Amino acid sequence: MTSTADTRAAVAKLQADGASAQAVAAFEAKLAMLADPSAGMLPGDELEPLGDVPALADVEADPGALDAVAVIKLNGGLGTSMGLQAPKSTVVAKDGRTFLDVIATQVLALRERHGVRLPLVLMNSRTTRPPSLELLGEHRGLERDDVPQDFLQGREPKLLADSLQPAEWPADPALEWYPPGHGELYVALAGTGTLAKLLDAGYRYAFVSNADNLGAVADPRVATWLQAEEVPFAMEVVRGTAADRKGGHLATREGRLVLRETAQTPPGDASFTDVERWRWYNTNNLWVDLRTLDALLRERPAGPELPLIVNRKTVDPTDSSSPQVLQLESAMGAAVGAIDGARPIHVPRSRFVPVKTTNDLLVLRSDAYTLEDDGRVTPAFDGEAPPTVTLDDTHFKHLRGFEERFAHGAPSLRAARALTVEGDVRFGADVTVEGDVTVTGPADLADGTVLR
Numbered sequence: 001m002t003s004t005a006d007t008r009a010a011v012a013k014l015q016a017d018g019a020s021a022q023a024v025a026a027f028e029a030k031l032a033m034l035a036d037p038s039a040g041m042l043p044g045d046e047l048e049p050l051g052d053v054p055a056l057a058d059v060e061a062d063p064g065a066l067d068a069v070a071v072i073k074l075n076g077g078l079g080t081s082m083g084l085q086a087p088k089s090t091v092v093a094k095d096g097r098t099f100l101d102v103i104a105t106q107v108l109a110l111r112e113r114h115g116v117r118l119p120l121v122l123m124n125s126r127t128t129r130p131p132s133l134e135l136l137g138e139h140r141g142l143e144r145d146d147v148p149q150d151f152l153q154g155r156e157p158k159l160l161a162d163s164l165q166p167a168e169w170p171a172d173p174a175l176e177w178y179p180p181g182h183g184e185l186y187v188a189l190a191g192t193g194t195l196a197k198l199l200d201a202g203y204r205y206a207f208v209s210n211a212d213n214l215g216a217v218a219d220p221r222v223a224t225w226l227q228a229e230e231v232p233f234a235m236e237v238v239r240g241t242a243a244d245r246k247g248g249h250l251a252t253r254e255g256r257l258v259l260r261e262t263a264q265t266p267p268g269d270a271s272f273t274d275v276e277r278w279r280w281y282n283t284n285n286l287w288v289d290l291r292t293l294d295a296l297l298r299e300r301p302a303g304p305e306l307p308l309i310v311n312r313k314t315v316d317p318t319d320s321s322s323p324q325v326l327q328l329e330s331a332m333g334a335a336v337g338a339i340d341g342a343r344p345i346h347v348p349r350s351r352f353v354p355v356k357t358t359n360d361l362l363v364l365r366s367d368a369y370t371l372e373d374d375g376r377v378t379p380a381f382d383g384e385a386p387p388t389v390t391l392d393d394t395h396f397k398h399l400r401g402f403e404e405r406f407a408h409g410a411p412s413l414r415a416a417r418a419l420t421v422e423g424d425v426r427f428g429a430d431v432t433v434e435g436d437v438t439v440t441g442p443a444d445l446a447d448g449t450v451l452r
Contacts (some may be wrong), residue, residue, distance in 0.1 A: 010164065010165065011027065011031070019191075022302070023191050025303075026180075026303055031164075034308070041266050047260065050250050050280050060221070065224045065227055066114055072121045072123060073120065073123070076153045077128070077211075077212075083400060087132050091399065101138075101139075102371065103120065106376065110217070117146075119146070122151075123150070124150045147203070152192060154191070155180070159325060181331060184332075204289065206290055216285045217376060223287075226287055231287075232339055235333055236352075237282060237283060242275060248260060248331065249275075257342060284333055284354075285351060306334040307337075349379075358397060362406070392441075395441075406427050408447070411432060418437070419433050420437070420439070428448070433451045439451065
């Protein structure tokens, strides 16, 4: 499908944009994978389920182990799924505090409790950098002198689906580019010089997680386990439930760990949703031995050999008539299959509280979770799993409409199993949801309404 002539223009465009040698090598590696139409595909019949894995609950912590750890938060995303053009991490998460406010509180509290350095480093995009650093600047004592507070993720040129030439869109040249997925983390660390600075400052490990997952607090037990077992790469996993059917799960292929994402499942392969077979699901909370990563990148500048994820879109996402393009992406968790000795560790679901939609945001803002003084977000709901919320996309998908309809705050969801809202419904103050409830609009729920 590809040749040197096919892709030379795309590589040249990336180089002209100032990309690092590592970023260019990673892009070229993905282009080479396009030659195989089945690149990145992981059919269920080629995989075996993973057995028991070590449990965090069985590890006794050495609090000082966190002194060798740097916290890295993926912060390149805008809240586009919620109708925003601002960093999602600057949205109010709970009790009037943004995601970044809570993360800063978590880090500062851990430093004080354990007497450790524990720097916070953001992987930003060009757009998220200014507002995010301005917000973090409000937290005194957070910034450290030995490492930078952030580094920039790269971007890659969109490829025309029919020719693999770089797309051109003069009406808005920014649309000619895309962020290549969080699998770019490894080459971005190296290409920006951040990896070298972390190592020079004496940090051995990075704890990496999404900025929208406030359950991802650096835990000294994981750091202790990494050091005691000499684990070069660890993925925090949770036991799969029906709610995880769209997430990535672990399996083995020819005796080696692999992470399978939805986009890597061949059409017609129904095996992906079998949560009883694929027991362990990725939280995207990862621990990386920085020395191991440095050695790998010196040997292979393209970074860990991650499976290709090909996303097919239009160059202008809002215009379905604009040219069809390919975006070549990868998942950072897939390094679990590329780094020898990588291992999963079973963690409680309280460490996995991602907010991808306003449905998730409502649960987080409700009394189903409690925000502690040290920034920890702790479950307060009845039962083993948080309530499932499904809000009508027409009225609630974008944050503006969501805020208007919950102007008096989130309803009580502590005793709820599920809340489904169909149509235009506005919630008064102190509404309580119990059990499994469906509300159909148009409706205005009075203050103090109890829905059972």
